[in-house]
Amino acid sequence: LFYPVVYIYKYLIYNRTCSVGSAVTCDECLQLGPHCAWCTQENFTDSFLISERCDTPYVLLGRGCPQDQVEFPVTNSEVLRDQPLGKKMGNTNSTQISPQKMALKLRTGSEVTFQISVQQTEDYPVDIYYLMDLSASMIDDLEMIKDLGSTLSKEMAKLTSKFRLGFGSFVEKPVLPFIKITPGELENPCRSVDESCLPTFGYKHILPLTSSTEKFNNIITNQRVSANIDLPECGFDAIMQAAVCGIGWRNDSMRLLVFVSDADSHFGMDSKMSGIVVPNDGECHLDSNNEYSMAAHLEYPTLGQLMDKLVDNNILLIFAVTENQKHNYENYASFIPGATVGVLESDSRNILKLIVTAYKELRSEIELEVLGDTEDLQISFTAICQDGTVLPGQKRCSNVKAGDTVSFNVTVELSECLDGPQRFLIKPVGFQDPLEIDLESLCACACQQTPEPNSSHCSLGRGSLECGSCLCDPGYMGSKCECTEESVQSSNCKESGASESCSGQGECYCGQCVCHPSSFGRVYGAYCECDDFSCVRFRGVLCGGHGDCDCGECVCQSGWTGEYCNCSSSRDTCVSEDGALCRGRGKCVCGKCVCSMPGASGDTCEKCPTCGDSCSSRPPFSSKHNDVHYGKTVLFLFHQTRGHFSKRYDLCPHAVVWLFYGSFGAVASSLLSGLSGYVDMGLVLLWI
Numbered sequence: 256l257f258y259p260v261v262y263i264y265k266y267l268i269y270n271r272t273c274s275v276g277s278a279v280t281c282d283e284c285l286q287l288g289p290h291c292a293w294c295t296q297e298n299f300t301d302s303f304l305i306s307e308r309c310d311t312p313y314v315l316l317g318r319g320c321p322q323d324q325v326e327f328p329v330t331n332s333e334v335l336r337d338q339p340l341g342k343k344m345g346n347t348n349s350t351q352i353s354p355q356k357m358a359l360k361l362r363t364g365s366e367v368t369f370q371i372s373v374q375q376t377e378d379y380p381v382d383i384y385y386l387m388d389l390s391a392s393m394i395d396d397l398e399m400i401k402d403l404g405s406t407l408s409k410e411m412a413k414l415t416s417k418f419r420l421g422f423g424s425f426v427e428k429p430v431l432p433f434i435k436i437t438p439g440e441l442e443n444p445c446r447s448v449d450e451s452c453l454p455t456f457g458y459k460h461i462l463p464l465t466s467s468t469e470k471f472n473n474i475i476t477n478q479r480v481s482a483n484i485d486l487p488e489c490g491f492d493a494i495m496q497a498a499v500c501g502i503g504w505r506n507d508s509m510r511l512l513v514f515v516s517d518a519d520s521h522f523g524m525d526s527k528m529s530g531i532v533v534p535n536d537g538e539c540h541l542d543s544n545n546e547y548s549m550a551a552h553l554e555y556p557t558l559g560q561l562m563d564k565l566v567d568n569n570i571l572l573i574f575a576v577t578e579n580q581k582h583n584y585e586n587y588a589s590f591i592p593g594a595t596v597g598v599l600e601s602d603s604r605n606i607l608k609l610i611v612t613a614y615k616e617l618r619s620e621i622e623l624e625v626l627g628d629t630e631d632l633q634i635s636f637t638a639i640c641q642d643g644t645v646l647p648g649q650k651r652c653s654n655v656k657a658g659d660t661v662s663f664n665v666t667v668e669l670s671e672c673l674d675g676p677q678r679f680l681i682k683p684v685g686f687q688d689p690l691e692i693d694l695e696s697l698c699a700c701a702c703q704q705t706p707e708p709n710s711s712h713c714s715l716g717r718g719s720l721e722c723g724s725c726l727c728d729p730g731y732m733g734s735k736c737e738c739t740e741e742s743v744q745s746s747n748c749k750e751s752g753a754s755e756s757c758s759g760q761g762e763c764y765c766g767q768c769v770c771h772p773s774s775f776g777r778v779y780g781a782y783c784e785c786d787d788f789s790c791v792r793f794r795g796v797l798c799g800g801h802g803d804c805d806c807g808e809c810v811c812q813s814g815w816t817g818e819y820c821n822c823s824s825s826r827d828t829c830v831s832e833d834g835a836l837c838r839g840r841g842k843c844v845c846g847k848c849v850c851s852m853p854g855a856s857g858d859t860c861e862k863c864p865t866c867g868d869s870c871s872s873r874p875p876f877s878s879k880h881n882d883v884h885y886g887k888t889v890l891f892l893f894h895q896t897r898g899h900f901s902k903r904y905d906l907c908p909h910a911v912v913w914l915f916y917g918s919f920g921a922v923a924s925s926l927l928s929g930l931s932g933y934v935d936m937g938l939v940l941l942w943i
Contacts, residue, residue, distance in 0.1 A: 272287065272288050272290070272291070272774065273287055273288065273290065273291035273292075273309050273310045273311055273314075274307070274309065274310050274314075274772045274774070278291075278293075278308075278309040279724070279762075280721075280722070280724070280726070281293040281295070281308075281326055281700035281702060281703060281721075281722040282698060282699050282700055282703065283309075284308070284309035285326075285328065285362065285363075285697065285698055285699075285700065286363055286672060286698055287309065288362075288363075288364050289330060289362035289363065289364045289365035290311050291309055291310070291311065292309070292310065292311060292312040292315055292325050292326060292327035293308055293309055293325070293326040293327075293700060293702075293722060293723075294308045294310075294315045294318075294320035294324060294325060294326075294723065295308075295324045295325075295326055295702045295722045295723040296320050296321060296324045296723055297712065297720075297723050299318075299319075299320055299723060307772070308722075308723060308724065312325050312327050324723070326700045326701065326702055326722065328360070328362065328697040328700075328701075329362075329697075330360065330361050330362050330365040330366075330367055330697065331359075331360050331367070332357060332358070332359050332360075332367045332369055333357065333358045333359075334354045334356075334357055335354075335356040335357060335358055335693075336354060336355040336356035337353055337354035337355065338350045338353065338355060339353065340352075340353050340372060340374040340660060341374065341376075349374075349376040349379070349507075350374075350688065351373060351374055351376055351683065351686050351687070351688040352371060352372070352373050352374075352682065352683065352686065352688045352689065352690055353371070353372045353373075354371075354690060355688065355689075355690060355691065356690070356691045356692075356693075357369065357690065357691070357692050357693070358692075358693045358694075358695070359667060359692060359693070359694045359695070360694075360695045360696075360697050361667070361668075361669035361694070361695075361696055361697060362669070362696075362697045362698075363669050363670065363671060363672055363696065363698065364668075364669070364670070365668065365669065366633075366666055366667060366668035366669075367666070367667055368664055368665065368666045368667075369664075369665055370662055370663065370664050370665070371623070371662065371663045371665055371681065371690055372660055372661070372662045373621050373623075373660065373661055373662075373663070373683050373686075374658070374659070374660045375618065375621060375655045375656065375657055375658065375659050375660075375661075376657070376658075377657040377658050378415055378416055378417065378657075379415060379417070379508075379509055379618075379657075380415065380417035380418075380419075380505055380507060380508035380509065381411060381414075381415050381417065381418050381419070381508060381509045381511065381614070382419050382421070382464050382503070382504055382505055382508045382509070382510050382511065383407070383411075383418070383419070383420055383421070383464075383511045383512075383513060383610065384420075384421040384422070384423065384464060384497055384502060384504075384510075384511070384512050384513065385403070385420065385421065385422050385423070385471075385513050385515065386422075386423045386424070386425065386490075386493055386494065386497055386512060386513065386514050386515065387400075387422070387423070387424050387425075387478075387515045387516075388424070388425060388426070388488055388490065388515060388516035388517065388518065389424040389425070389426055389453075389478060389479075389480045389481055390426050390427070390480065390481060390482060390483060390488060390518065391445055391448075391450070391452060391480050391481070391482040392517055392518070393480060393515075393516075393517060394480045395601070395602040395603075396515070396517075396599075396602055396603035397475070397478055397480060398602075399602050399603045399604055399606075400475055400603055400606060401472065401475050401476055402472060403471070403472075403475065403606065403607065404420055404468035404469070404470075404471030404472040404475065405468050405472060406607050407420065407468075407607055407610060407611075408420070408468040410607060410611050411611070411614075414611075414614065414615075414618075417508070418466065419464040419465055419466050419503070419505070419508075420462075420464065420465060420466075420468065420471045421462050421463055421464035421465065421471075421502055421503055422461045422462040422471060422474050422475065423458065423459060423460045423461055423462075423493060423496075423497055423502070424458070424459050424461060424478065424493075425456075425457060425458045425459070425488060425489055425490055425492065425493035426455050426456055426457070426481045426482070426483055426488060426489065427455055427457070427483035427485075427488050427489045428457055428489050428492070428521075428526065428529065428531075428550045428551060429441075429454070429455045429456060429457065429550060429551060430529045430530075430531070430550075430551050431529055432484065432485070432528060432529060433455075433483050433484055433485055433529065434455045434482075434483050434484055435484065441454060441455075442454060444481060444482035444483065445480075445481075445482045452479060452480050452481050452482055453479050453480070453481040454481065455481050455482065455483050456481060456546060456547075456550075457489050457492055457493070457546070457547040457550030457551075458489065458492055458493040458496050458497075458546070458547040458550070459544075459545060459546050459547075460496070460497070460500065460502055460541055460545040460546075461474055461478075461545070462474045463502055463503035464502060464503035464504065464505070465503070486518045486519060487518060487519040487520055487521045487525070488516060488518050488519075488520055488521070489520070489521055489550065489555065490514060490516055490518075490520035490521075491520045491521065491522045491555050491556050491558075491561060492521075492535075492547060492550060492555055492556065493547075494512065494514060494556075494561055494565075494572070495535065495537065495556045495560070495561060495564060496539060496540065496541065496547050497512055498512070498561075498564045498565055498568050498570050499537060499538060499539045499564055499568065500539035500541050501539070504568070504570075506687060507687055508687075509571070509617075509618075509685060509686075510568070510569055510570045510571060510685070511570075511571050511573060511610075511613075511614065511617075512565075512570050512571070512572050512573065513573045513575055513610055513613075514572060514573065514574050514575065514576075515575045515576075515599065515603065515606065516575075516576055516577075516580070517576065517577040517579075517580065517599070517601070518580065519580060519583050520555075520587075521555045522555045522556065522557060522558055522561075523554070523555060523556075523557045523558070524554060524555075525554075525555055526553075526554045526555050527554070531551070531552065531553065531554055532554070533552060533553050533554060534553070534554050535553045535554050535555065535556040535557070535560060536553065537556065537560050537563070537564055540553075558587060558590050558591075559590075561591065562590055562591045562592070565591060565592075565594075566591075566592055566624065566626065567626075569685060569686065569687055570685075571593040571594070571595075571617055571684070571685040572588070572591055572593070572594040572595075573594075573595050573596075573597065573609075573610065573613045574587070574588060574594065574595070574596045574597070575597050575599045575603075575606060575609050575610070576596065576597075576598070576599055577598070577599050577600075577601060578598050581596060581598055584596050592622070592624050592684045593617065593622070593684040593685050595613050595616060595617065597609040597612065597613055617685060618655075618657070619653060619654055619655055619656070620651065620652070620653050620655060621651065621652050621655050621661050621683050622650060622651040622652075622683065622684045623636060623650040623651075623663055623681055623682070623683055623684070624681070624682060624683075624684050625679060625680070625681055626679060626680040626681075626682065626689070627677070627678060627679030627680055628677055628679065629679050631669060631670050631671040631672075631673060632667055632668065632669060632670070632679075632694075633667075633668040633670060634665065634666070634667050634668075635648065635665075635666045636648065636649060636650035636663050636664070636665055636666075637649070637663065637664040637666075638650060638651060638652050638661065638662075638663055639661065639662040639663065639664065640652035640653075640655075640661050641654075641655055641656075641659040641660065641661050650663060665681065667692075667694075669694075669696055671696075672696045672698035673694070673695070673696040673698075676693060676694065676695050677693075677694045677695075678691060678692065678693050678694065679692055679694065680692070700722055702721065702722040702723075703721055703722060706719045706720065706721040706726075707719060707720040707721070710725065712725065712735070713725035713726075713727065713735055713736045714731070714733075714735050714736045714737045717731045717736035717737075718731060718736040732764065732765065733764055733765050734764065737765065738764070738765035738766075747763075747766040747767070748761075748763035748766065748767065748768050748782065749782065750782040750784060753782070756768070757769075757770065757782055757783040758780075758782050758783045758784045760773075760778050760783040760784075760786075761778065761782075761783035768780075768781065768782055768783045770783040771783070773786065773788070775788040776788035776804075780806065784806070785805075785806035785807070786804075786806070786807075787803070787804045787805065788804060789804065789807050790802075790804035790807060790808060790809045791809065791818060791819055792819070793819035793820070793821040797809075798810075798811070798819065798820045799815070799817075799819045799820040799821035800820075801814075801815040801820040801821065802815065802820030816845075817845070821845070822844075822845035822846075823845055823846030824846075825846055826843045826846070827846075828846050828847065828858075829843035829846065829847070829848050829859060830859070831859035831860070831861055832859075832861070836848075837849075837850065837859055837860045838855070838859055838860045838861050838863075839860075840852035840855040840860035840863060840866070841855060841860045848860050852866065853865065854866060
């Protein structure tokens with residue numbers, strides 16, 4: 256057979272799952288599980304038993320379904336593009352992830368595992384966009400960073416030869432209640448403190464990303480602060496515009512956005528207090544002066560919107576904020592992949608160290624993220640890091656150096672059928688190269704593509720023959736569309752007072768119930784009301800293992816009684832060594848002694864410290880035979896074939912065996928008369 260042995264093994268385990276369902280079409284069968292198949296052969300099943308077409312391939316082949324008529328799509332994966340890691344042919348760019356494109360075809364409930372390799376490329380290009388809060392409280396910071404371009408460039412040159420800088424600034428939305436709107440305050444919002452500053456603005460893109468540190472230094476030198484009333488600023492407005500606008504990001508660079516502020520940021524619906532109710536659209540709105548033109552018209556972006564745009568554009572955010580704002584921005588960073596937070600000195604004197612440290616931390620870590628619609632998927636990861644450490648459930652490796660390669664085993668499982676083909680991405684956070692995955696669910700059968708309409712196999716063309724079975728036209732029903740809905744009363748399939756046809760355990764075909772197969776046993780009855788598996792259990796065993804389940808009641812085997820068939824009617828286990836039931840000290844119940852005499856215990860109530868010794872309590876007497884003194888209870892055995900007593904067993908401690916020979920009449924009469932009054936006659940047994 257062409258089916259691998261491992262698949263056949265699984266089918267043996269799951270073969271009842273496929274047949275337990277009521278699948279009457281091929282696609283319904285496939286959705287019962289990844290191990291289910293459909294036989295398209297005509298007349299493969301008896302009338303009404305369409306669902307028997309659905310089973311494992313192993314079972315269907317064993318029942319005679321031709322191999323080429325077994326519909327069984329198999330989960331598979333295919334690599335469509337896989338360029339080796341490292342430099343691309345004829346290009347200075349590098350391939351950071353392998354493979355680059357895959358196609359997955361999954362059955363519902365099935366999974367596929369593949370491996371991704373990621374390399375931390377050496378001398379990778381870096382773009383840093385410096386986004387600065389220019390409210391009045393940042394005036395000393397502005398003075399401190401006038402030479403930042405030169406010093407940062409020197410430090411970054413030690414890490415990469417492809418470094419560029421850009422600059423942008425922000426303050427606040429220029430509307431009430433965030434600013435004062437008197438003419439004088441609009442022109443100079445710092446006039447109340449006898450200072451001169453720029454009118455309040457939202458966001459300005461000032462310097463596109465450039466390798467010229469001189470331009471950066473000149474731009475910083477020419478900057479002036481502004482002012483507003485409340486402490487939170489419009490920093491999130493600025494981040495959104497820097498992320499979505501064309502500020503010069505390279506396609507093959509590590510994109511770092513350094514956000515510098517000493518205040519919190521407005522977000523979401525904060526702008527409603529100013530009458531701005533239009534949600535942020537996540538689009539670029541820079542005018543001809545590179546200023547944010549919709550600051551007074553669109554709400555602040557939400558944290559979720561920021562996260563989406565930063566991830567979509569592969570931008571890593573570095574929050575450089577003062578100590579008093581650290582907690583706020585740590586909360587924000589926890590929602591944004593790759594975002595980090597560094598504590599800024601009050602005058603930004605440590606900004607250079609902060610940027611370089613953040614860059615090194617980001618470069619020392621490789622973490623995967625999943626982008627796209629994966630609602631119906633379960634995706635799990637196992638990281639195999641550069642030192643060989645295997646981390647199940649993890650999608651991150653740390654302490655990675657330039658040139659190191661790490662791998663990830665990715666398992667994708669499909670839980671539901673998809674409406675159509677989908678695509679999602681798996682990529683390292685902050686990297687440009689993703690793995691594109693085209694996903695298709697295998698929920699439809701190929702045989703459904705070629706139906707035979709108005710088929711003669713379906714009662715004179717009353718339906719179409721599809722995948723070996725008839726799909727009836729409206730108004731007809733039955734396995735061959737042989738019944739009309741008018742001629743069949745569905746009430747015939749309902750027990751009196753029942754709400755469901757066939758007790759919910761079968762299908763009504765032409766007025767008769769056809770019961771569903773069950774993995775637990777047999778369902779039967781005129782209304783499928785009975786089964787052989789719903790009876791009571793004793794210690795987890797149906798009918799105690801001593802009876803048969805018939806329509807919900809246990810029918811006990813011979814020798815067993817009770818509701819659970821767990822009560823034995825045999826007394827053999829209750830007979831004590833002296834031949835009495837429970838030693839005369841209790842009753843035999845369900846094959847076990849229930850001791851009733853005070854102090855009695857044991858399997859046959861043989862233990863009884865308070866009952867006394869029945870042997871020593873009897874006086875001795877003289878027998879006619881050999882003057883034997885009897886002070887013990889005795890058991891006599893008589894051999895019918897020999898015609899006389901052969902043995903006597905003394906049942907008390909230190910017993911001796913006495914042999915007697917003679918006729919039954921003479922010996923028995925003399926012994927019994929001699930023992931009269933001394934031996935409990937109930938314990939004298941004669942075997943005849």
